[in-house]
Amino acid sequence: MRGAAMSLTAAASGLVVFLLSVSVVQGQYGWGVTYSSTEICAVNGSTVEIRCSYTYPSTLKGSVNTAQKTFWFTKWKDAEPVDVKTDSEYAGRVEDLCENNTCTLRIRNLTESDSAEYWFRFTTNQADGKYDGSTGVTLSVTNLQVISDIYWLSCQNSCYQSYIPSYIWYKNGQLIQGETSYYISNPNKADSYSCALKGHEDFPSPPVCVRGQTCNRVTYTERSICAPKGSSVDISCTYSSFEDNVNSKFWFSPERSHQGQNPSQPEDLSEDSQYAGRVQILETERGRSTLRISDLRDSDSAQYLFKFKTPSFEWRSDLPGTTLTVTALQVQVIRAKVYNYSTEAELKCHSSCSPAGSLNYVWFKNGEKIKATVISSYKGLFQPRDNISCAFEGHEDFQSPALYAPKLPSVSVSPSAEIEEGSSVTLTCSSDANPAANYTWYKEDEDSPKASGQIFNITDFRAEHSGSYSCGAQNKLGRSNSTFHLISVAGKFSTFTRPDSLCNMKQPKHIQHVSVQGGSSMVSEVDHTDYVMYQSSS
Numbered sequence: 001m002r003g004a005a006m007s008l009t010a011a012a013s014g015l016v017v018f019l020l021s022v023s024v025v026q027g028q029y030g031w032g033v034t035y036s037s038t039e040i041c042a043v044n045g046s047t048v049e050i051r052c053s054y055t056y057p058s059t060l061k062g063s064v065n066t067a068q069k070t071f072w073f074t075k076w077k078d079a080e081p082v083d084v085k086t087d088s089e090y091a092g093r094v095e096d097l098c099e100n101n102t103c104t105l106r107i108r109n110l111t112e113s114d115s116a117e118y119w120f121r122f123t124t125n126q127a128d129g130k131y132d133g134s135t136g137v138t139l140s141v142t143n144l145q146v147i148s149d150i151y152w153l154s155c156q157n158s159c160y161q162s163y164i165p166s167y168i169w170y171k172n173g174q175l176i177q178g179e180t181s182y183y184i185s186n187p188n189k190a191d192s193y194s195c196a197l198k199g200h201e202d203f204p205s206p207p208v209c210v211r212g213q214t215c216n217r218v219t220y221t222e223r224s225i226c227a228p229k230g231s232s233v234d235i236s237c238t239y240s241s242f243e244d245n246v247n248s249k250f251w252f253s254p255e256r257s258h259q260g261q262n263p264s265q266p267e268d269l270s271e272d273s274q275y276a277g278r279v280q281i282l283e284t285e286r287g288r289s290t291l292r293i294s295d296l297r298d299s300d301s302a303q304y305l306f307k308f309k310t311p312s313f314e315w316r317s318d319l320p321g322t323t324l325t326v327t328a329l330q331v332q333v334i335r336a337k338v339y340n341y342s343t344e345a346e347l348k349c350h351s352s353c354s355p356a357g358s359l360n361y362v363w364f365k366n367g368e369k370i371k372a373t374v375i376s377s378y379k380g381l382f383q384p385r386d387n388i389s390c391a392f393e394g395h396e397d398f399q400s401p402a403l404y405a406p407k408l409p410s411v412s413v414s415p416s417a418e419i420e421e422g423s424s425v426t427l428t429c430s431s432d433a434n435p436a437a438n439y440t441w442y443k444e445d446e447d448s449p450k451a452s453g454q455i456f457n458i459t460d461f462r463a464e465h466s467g468s469y470s471c472g473a474q475n476k477l478g479r480s481n482s483t484f485h486l487i488s489v490a491g492k493f494s495t496f497t498r499p500d501s502l503c504n505m506k507q508p509k510h511i512q513h514v515s516v517q518g519g520s521s522m523v524s525e526v527d528h529t530d531y532v533m534y535q536s537s538s
């Protein structure tokens with residue numbers, strides 16, 4: 001079906017699409033896509049990696065042939081395959097990484113609707129150099145769940161697989177040794193059960209009770225939460241017990257507990273000094289507990305679990321709780337093109353959360369909200385003075401540090417007293433910029449830069465070194481040049497005061513290190529001329 005669609009498309013658009021089997025293609029023409037696995041079963045909520053490697057001939061019809069674009073697709077639109085990265089259904093959940101002719105598509109937080117056949121395509125610089133794998137990778141995502149009756153439980157798995165999977169069962173969150181079948185008979189009505197696929201132990205089904213029972217059970221609302229540093233977060237769960245009276249209950253973090261005296265004994269977070277004054281336990285309804293942590297710190301990134309105790313039972317689960325990631329946001333420049341009066345930039349709002357859950361991003365220009373994006377990247381046009389930051393939607397008060405092009409650099413010269421011939425002079429340039437700027441030094445009327453780096457040393461300063469110096473500060477978002485600084489050896493001042501030389505200056509000049517025998521009136525006159533020149537030229 002798909003193969004037919006592809007050859008039709010190929011015929012219609014005149015593209016060369018090879019539909020031969022991989023080995024033959026590779027042998028005969030040097031074109032090929034090899035998938036590391038062509039059938040993958042995954043559980044909803046988990047992450048999958050689909051991998052392939054590709055080869056192509058290094059020359060085609062006598063010209064050099066090089067790979068240009070690689071992407072993965074599941075659908076066609078207007079006779080063109082749709083890159084999954086641009087498909088809104090995958091927004092914020094996919095990453096496509098390629099290195100050394102090996103590409104990996106990573107999809108996080110899988111849902112059943114991600115089940116599809118994934119194809120890889122690469123194109124080369126040659127007009128007809130397009131290649132799709134001869135087969136795709138079949139991904140089946142299953143919403144694993146336990147179906148419960150009074151006398152049996154079964155693990156429902158919708159994955160299409162050519163082999164029979166092995167199951168794993170948990171009773172009250174603890175592994176039932178030796179239970180590998182898809183069903184369990186005569187379950188205990190006090191206990192909750194969940195199942196997992198072997199190899200996917202970290203993604204068990206939600207726990208269930210025997211039909212009609214209220215069993216011992218804890219269900220976390222979210223598996224992972226991402227929150228910006230400084231904000232507050234609610235982590236919640238629902239719980240029930242077979243017996244009605246719960247004697248005690250609390251939230252804990254295994255990571256924190258291990259720092260206590262008794263590693264095996266969970267410690268109540270409300271009594272942990274790290275959280276002092278920052279945690280609240282809310283019970284707005286029966287059977288639901290919410291842990292609220294405010295003023296989040298990096299060290300709060302951890303897994304949080306809930307436990308309860310009744311006169312005859314204590315909840316001790318080995319299954320995951322809610323993982324909290326506290327992140328500091330950061331704007332990264334993916335690529336930028338700097339024009340004379342504007343910069344076109346593709347930016348990414350980076351966080352250490354992956355994915356950032358269901359959070360969207362908002363972008364700020366000079367502190368004003370400009371755009372909301374579902375994915376972490378954003379492309380826009382900026383003015384040289386703009387500063388840009390990002391935040392999670394709903395957490396606008398916790399913005400990333402702002403990114404901006406270098407501001408007007410300042411130059412300091414050492415020694416600041418008069419310069420003796422043969423002495424050493426150090427010029428230092430500083431410009432406020434984020435990301436930090438790199439620096440280049442120029443001498444007036446010379447085209448090529450004199451030096452790079454924030455500090456420019458001239459050891460053994462000679463008369464020929466005298467002149468006007470300027471530094472340029474550059475980061476990915478732009479560039480800014482300092483004004484020129486006149487530096488000359490004591491007594492050689494007159495060389496640089498000729499009005500015709502000053503009139504050629506395109507930039508305002510600061511006169512420094514000018515040593516004039518016979519008074520300072522000359523200096524102020526030069527300064528004044530300089531100012532006038534700048535005014536008239538701007």
Ligand SMILES: *[C@@H]1O[C@H](CO)[C@@H](O)[C@H](O)[C@H]1NC(C)=O
Pocket residue numbers: 099100
């Ligand atoms: C890709 O190739 C380079 C050079 O051969 C090597 O250093 C690098 O480790 C390779 N990367 C991977 C992911 O194999």
Ligand SMILES: *[C@@H]1O[C@H](CO)[C@@H](O)[C@H](O)[C@H]1NC(C)=O
Pocket residue numbers: 044045142143144145206
């Ligand atoms: C996976 O599917 C089950 C069954 O439909 C559902 O209860 C569960 O919430 C889903 N998990 C995620 C992470 O979406």
Ligand SMILES: *[C@@H]1O[C@H](CO)[C@@H](O)[C@H](O)[C@H]1NC(C)=O
Pocket residue numbers: 340
């Ligand atoms: C940008 O500035 C350079 C140097 O001043 C100039 O040669 C060029 O024409 C300018 N480009 C535009 C598009 O204004």
Ligand SMILES: *[C@@H]1O[C@H](CO)[C@@H](O)[C@H](O)[C@H]1NC(C)=O
Pocket residue numbers: 045109111224225355356357358
């Ligand atoms: C995973 O997807 C579900 C919807 O399918 C969403 O409710 C949930 O917030 C997502 N979780 C994460 C961690 O992205």
Ligand SMILES: *[C@@H]1O[C@H](CO)[C@@H](O)[C@H](O)[C@H]1NC(C)=O
Pocket residue numbers: 365366367387402404
């Ligand atoms: C960004 O611009 C806004 C508005 O001009 C200003 O208030 C803020 O201080 C700037 N931030 C930085 C880091 O320059």
Ligand SMILES: *[C@@H]1O[C@H](CO)[C@@H](O)[C@H](O)[C@H]1NC(C)=O
Pocket residue numbers: 424426455457
């Ligand atoms: C510049 O000179 C100063 C003083 O002589 C010295 O301390 C410094 O290391 C030099 N820096 C460079 C980059 O050469």
Ligand SMILES: *[C@@H]1O[C@H](CO)[C@@H](O)[C@H](O)[C@H]1NC(C)=O
Pocket residue numbers: 438452474475476
């Ligand atoms: C300075 O930074 C710019 C932008 O990141 C880069 O293009 C340029 O090559 C850098 N120059 C030096 C001398 O490092």
Ligand SMILES: *[C@@H]1O[C@H](CO)[C@@H](O)[C@H](O)[C@H]1NC(C)=O
Pocket residue numbers: 442472479480481
């Ligand atoms: C800064 O100076 C360099 C070298 O003279 C020049 O190429 C560049 O266009 C200048 N940039 C700005 C923004 O003035």
